[in-house]
Amino acid sequence: MRSFVSNSPTIAPATPLNPRRCGIIVGASEGMGAALAKKLAKEGFTLALIARQKDKLQTLCGEINSSLNETRALPYVHDVSNYHEVPDLLRMIVADLGGLDTIVFMAGVNYPPGGVDKYNFENDRKMIEINLIGGMAWLTPVAEMFQNAKAGQIVGIGSVAGDRGRIGNPGYNTSKAGLATYLEALRNRLTRHGVNVLTVKPGFVKTEMLKAAQGATPFAITPEKAADDIYKAMRKRRQSIYTASLWRWVMLIIQHVPSAIFRRMAF
Amino acid sequence: MQKTFTQLENFGHSLRAPSYLIQPKSAEEIYSAFKLAKKLGLNVTARGAGRSYNDAALNGGGIALDMSAMDQFIKWDQATGQVRCEPGVTLEQLWQKVEPHGWWPPIVSGTMKTTLGGCLAANIHGKNNFKMGTIGEHVIEFTAVLPTGAEIVCTPKKNADLFFAMIGGYGMLGIFTSITLQMKRIHSGLLTVDAFPVQNLSRQLSGLQDGAPNYDYIVGWMDGLASGNSLGRGQIHAARYVHEGEDKNPRETMKIQNQILPPRIFGVFPKSLLHYFMSPFMNNFGTWGINTAKYIASLRKHTFQQPHAAFHFLLDYVPNWERSYGRSGLIQYQSFLPKETAEAAWTEMLKLSHKNRLPSYLGVTKRHRPDKFLLTHAVDGFSLAMDFKVTDASRAKLRAMLHDFDKIVLASGGRFYFAKNSETTAETALAFYGPETVAKYKKLKKRCDPNRLLESDLYRRVFGEKDER
Numbered sequence: 136m137r138s139f140v141s142n143s144p145t146i147a148p149a150t151p152l153n154p155r156r157c158g159i160i161v162g163a164s165e166g167m168g169a170a171l172a173k174k175l176a177k178e179g180f181t182l183a184l185i186a187r188q189k190d191k192l193q194t195l196c197g198e199i200n201s202s203l204n205e206t207r208a209l210p211y212v213h214d215v216s217n218y219h220e221v222p223d224l225l226r227m228i229v230a231d232l233g234g235l236d237t238i239v240f241m242a243g244v245n246y247p248p249g250g251v252d253k254y255n256f257e258n259d260r261k262m263i264e265i266n267l268i269g270g271m272a273w274l275t276p277v278a279e280m281f282q283n284a285k286a287g288q289i290v291g292i293g294s295v296a297g298d299r300g301r302i303g304n305p306g307y308n309t310s311k312a313g314l315a316t317y318l319e320a321l322r323n324r325l326t327r328h329g330v331n332v333l334t335v336k337p338g339f340v341k342t343e344m345l346k347a348a349q350g351a352t353p354f355a356i357t358p359e360k361a362a363d364d365i366y367k368a369m370r371k372r373r374q375s376i377y378t379a380s381l382w383r384w385v386m387l388i389i390q391h392v393p394s395a396i397f398r399r400m401a402f
Numbered sequence: 403m404q405k406t407f408t409q410l411e412n413f414g415h416s417l418r419a420p421s422y423l424i425q426p427k428s429a430e431e432i433y434s435a436f437k438l439a440k441k442l443g444l445n446v447t448a449r450g451a452g453r454s455y456n457d458a459a460l461n462g463g464g465i466a467l468d469m470s471a472m473d474q475f476i477k478w479d480q481a482t483g484q485v486r487c488e489p490g491v492t493l494e495q496l497w498q499k500v501e502p503h504g505w506w507p508p509i510v511s512g513t514m515k516t517t518l519g520g521c522l523a524a525n526i527h528g529k530n531n532f533k534m535g536t537i538g539e540h541v542i543e544f545t546a547v548l549p550t551g552a553e554i555v556c557t558p559k560k561n562a563d564l565f566f567a568m569i570g571g572y573g574m575l576g577i578f579t580s581i582t583l584q585m586k587r588i589h590s591g592l593l594t595v596d597a598f599p600v601q602n603l604s605r606q607l608s609g610l611q612d613g614a615p616n617y618d619y620i621v622g623w624m625d626g627l628a629s630g631n632s633l634g635r636g637q638i639h640a641a642r643y644v645h646e647g648e649d650k651n652p653r654e655t656m657k658i659q660n661q662i663l664p665p666r667i668f669g670v671f672p673k674s675l676l677h678y679f680m681s682p683f684m685n686n687f688g689t690w691g692i693n694t695a696k697y698i699a700s701l702r703k704h705t706f707q708q709p710h711a712a713f714h715f716l717l718d719y720v721p722n723w724e725r726s727y728g729r730s731g732l733i734q735y736q737s738f739l740p741k742e743t744a745e746a747a748w749t750e751m752l753k754l755s756h757k758n759r760l761p762s763y764l765g766v767t768k769r770h771r772p773d774k775f776l777l778t779h780a781v782d783g784f785s786l787a788m789d790f791k792v793t794d795a796s797r798a799k800l801r802a803m804l805h806d807f808d809k810i811v812l813a814s815g816g817r818f819y820f821a822k823n824s825e826t827t828a829e830t831a832l833a834f835y836g837p838e839t840v841a842k843y844k845k846l847k848k849r850c851d852p853n854r855l856l857e858s859d860l861y862r863r864v865f866g867e868k869d870e871r
Contacts, residue, residue, distance in 0.1 A: 148863035149462070151416030151733045151792050151824050152801035226463075230444055233462030233859065234420050284409040284420045 146181055146206045149233060157232040159183045159225075161215060161273050162242030164191040166342030167292070167365075170358035171239060173199060174366050176207045180237070183228040185211045215242045215269035216261075225276055237369070238277045239290040240270045243311075245344050247304045259306030266310035271317060278321050281330040288331045288369060291318040295338045295377065298386050301402060303350075322374060331372040335365050338382040354379050403434055410460055413453045414724055416731035416792050417824070419462035419859060425471045429547045429579045432467065436549045439465050439855050446549075447858035448573045450520030451492060453513060455734040456824035457859035458524065458572055464857070467577065469519050475499060476580060483585035484542065489519025489578040496583075497711065498658050505585035506710055509537040512766075513717040519578045524821035525570030525775055528714070529619040529641075532769040536780065538569035539773060540584050546576040549851040553579070567776040567846050572820055574861050575850040590644035591655030593619070593713050598703040603634025603752070607745055607784055610769045613640045619713070623700075624765030625693040626788060627686070629756050633749060636765065637700035641713055661711040663719060673721055680726035684791055689763045727791050735762075735804055736787040736822040738770060743814035744784045751807050755788075758803050760796060762788035776843060777835065779819040787822065801825060820860060831864040840865070 149155035162168045164186035172184055176199045186192045192210040199208040213224055229235045243266045246258035281287030297311030315334055322332035339355035356379050364378040377383040405422040426432045439446045447461035450469050473490035480503045494514035496507050509528045525536045543557045556565040568575050600606040606622050614620050617640040624636040666672050683692055739747055755761050766787045770780045804825045817834045818826050832840055
């Protein structure tokens with residue numbers, strides 16, 4: 136049984152003088168995903184929005200479509216950990232949109248173990264299943280599609296947390312580091328085929344996820360600011376960005392802290 | 403069945419549609435593709451050479467059947483001039499097959515790269531439309547496979563409703579599997595061509611109308627940038643077949659090597675590079691210069707002899723010429739108007755294009771007569787095809803202007819041709835076909851394709867029903 140339903144393609148026909156740019160956002164119902172959906176729709180994209188929560192998703196699509204007075208966002212209910220659904224759903228979305236130019240893999244969960252001396256394999260596993268394997272489940276077939284089409288853009292949301300393994304949340308660090316490495320590998324494969332792969336590494340963004348974070352949250356930005364940064368990087372076809380951009384310099388330092396010191400830090 | 407995900411484009415490079423490409427080799431394989439499409443929940447469209455200026459051979463996100471592997475001649479009868487072949491055979495293959503034996507395809511398009519399946523689907527016309535009609539009028543029989551799996555045979559008498567609807571039906575009822583065509587007898591590989599200038603639109607149209615009865619082919623070039631008293635000026639080329647006995651050595655002139663277009667200019671410069679040198683002129687100023695020079699050169703009235711291929715396939719003269727229009731490509735806007743209203747309507751449209759500073763860089767006029775196909779584009783009058791460059795800056799303005807053009811054409815009793823126009827809306831299509839014709843077409847569609855498997859981007863644009871899938 137498929138848990139998703141097809142949307143009737145009621146979107147305006149694409150013509151040379153009214154071209155359609157199509158995108159998928161996986162994990163679009165709230166936070167950065169929702170903010171990016173609004174931003175991309177405003178910039179002219181027609182979007183397939185994917186999330187688990189049907190109500191939130193439909194509200195968001197309704198909001199976007201009524202603000203632009205045109206069907207520009209189509210909702211698809213899907214749980215990223217249902218990997219087997221991806222090929223059918225992807226095919227249906229590409230047929231509904233009439234093509235695909237961009238995919239943004241935004242879905243992510245963060246379940247901190249609740250202390251530096253706590254361990255929780257089940258939570259770690261969930262984070263890997265959604266943040267990393269979910270990303271691979273979506274981006275692998277899209278990468279193949281884009282390679283054949285010799286065009287396209289893949290955007291993956293990593294994290295500053297993926298740059299070093301730290302004491303606070305090993306599972307989350309691993310999931311984001313894994314995704315970043317996977318995106319790098321896709322970039323190396325696909326650049327020669329005219330496909331852009333953008334890795335976005337947000338620092339702290341004021342979303343639901345941030346509420347779960349422990350300790351200080353410096354340089355926290357709004358989801359809208361993050362969405363603006365991501366769109367700008369997409370337009371310039373950048374390879375990798377931090378948002379806020381200040382994190383680039385912070386992480387440059389952190390990445391170069393020798394292990395002998397890093398393993399003694401309370402960070 | 404092998405399916406490859408591929409980026410497909412229209413001829414003008416102004417649209418892109420990624421699709422699963424399947425290359426069938428037989429009617430059975432076409433039916434397998436239908437079954438696969440049904441299983442996967444995808445639509446299917448047939449694609450010939452991909453030479454349409456719009457979305458007729460595009461099916462974004464769906465299955466495109468690349469018909470080019472079905473390119474075999476099944477039967478060629480030199481005595482009667484009847485040829486039976488698969489739909490992927492191109493006009494180029496066809497004329498090269500029949501011409502050495504003293505025959506020529508009765509109708510050809512401005513390019514020889516098109517496939518016969520595509521020619522029938524669009525029911526193409528040539529520069530002899532006023533005399534010979536469309537290609538459909540020379541089809542003796544065709545076979546097709548429907549999405550239901552049924553294989554049908556159609557002639558003007560047998561399955562006549564489908565014969566007159568599938569020709570010109572844009573491949574949305576079924577897919578041709580074989581086509582039997584009647585060739586036209588010729589007595590020389592040459593045509594006698596008269597070239598003469600026309601000073602304005604009125605003379606352009608009267609030149610076509612008065613000239614047509616005296617010739618076998620007639621076509622006008624229009625300088626889309628000329629204004630004022632010269633609005634619609636240009637040059638008419640009118641050609642006659644060389645009659646039996648006039649050509650002393652027809653075997654020689656009908657040889658393929660005496661027909662084909664030379665690949666180099668002055669024997670040295672490869673024409674495949676020419677489009678790079680044309681790009682810098684593809685703007686209002688550059689085209690004004692070129693058109694003015696071309697018009698001045700055309701002022702000398704003259705008569706000459708020219709091989710068939712050179713006269714007909716002007717669009718193949720510069721390979722990849724459409725690339726010279728730049729990254730966003732070009733679109734063509736062709737309108738068909740009754741002879742009574744054409745001059746006034748096109749005067750208004752040309753003036754509008756000048757006012758918007760969006761002139762057509764190439765204008766082509768032809769003389770037409772009506773035909774009895776269901777989705778006919780023809781009228782007793784004329785057609786004007788205008789090429790427009792697409793740029794990011796001009797898109798919105800050009801779109802608004804073409805919608806104004808649509809209103810003028812509809813108000814003047816005109817029609818459109820779906821191999822060309824890319825902006826025509828469903829409302830416009832309904833207006834010029836009339837609800838009765840559209841209802842008739844949709845009824846046939848339901849009968850041939852109950853699961854709505856055959857859909858192209860064109861179909862969805864002009865016949866698509868919302869919320870029905």
